[in-house]
Amino acid sequence: MCDVFKKITSQKRRMTHPFQTDFFGQWLLPAHRSLAMLTITLFIWRGIYIWRDKPMHRLYRRWIPDMIDVLLLSSGALLAFTLGFAPWHDTWLAVKISAIILYIITGFFAFRSDIVMVQRGAFFLSLLLFVYVVSIAHTMSPTPW
Numbered sequence: 001m002c003d004v005f006k007k008i009t010s011q012k013r014r015m016t017h018p019f020q021t022d023f024f025g026q027w028l029l030p031a032h033r034s035l036a037m038l039t040i041t042l043f044i045w046r047g048i049y050i051w052r053d054k055p056m057h058r059l060y061r062r063w064i065p066d067m068i069d070v071l072l073l074s075s076g077a078l079l080a081f082t083l084g085f086a087p088w089h090d091t092w093l094a095v096k097i098s099a100i101i102l103y104i105i106t107g108f109f110a111f112r113s114d115i116v117m118v119q120r121g122a123f124f125l126s127l128l129l130f131v132y133v134v135s136i137a138h139t140m141s142p143t144p145w
Helices: 003-010 022-051 058-083 091-112 116-139
Strands: none
Touching (some): 022 091
16 A cells, blocks of 8 residues: 555544545555556657647547546546545645646646747646646645655
């Protein structure tokens, strides 16, 4: 069992729900982490294609990343609900959600801007925000450094 799940389950849960079992921790947290790694891998892959100015099929450019992002968001929401975390009680979760929104906005500029310097700057800022989101999730602290 991973350290983060041990830390989460050792804390007192705020709500009791019949689905709050170790079963969810055994597949939901690893699935959420896998989806996060898959989404950043595809983000970097798409960024390299745009950087090299190569055309990409619409399926790989939009549909697959959007489906993975929806699954990632759904698994994160289900994980937070299952473990009893809420952004209005846990500041680290509110900061993580805010950083994810900023990641989405900078990702939009990285792939949709016509100015090359804006694309590259937004791409690198998105990567930094992703690292920040992962570090927040790992430490459960808004200041993970």
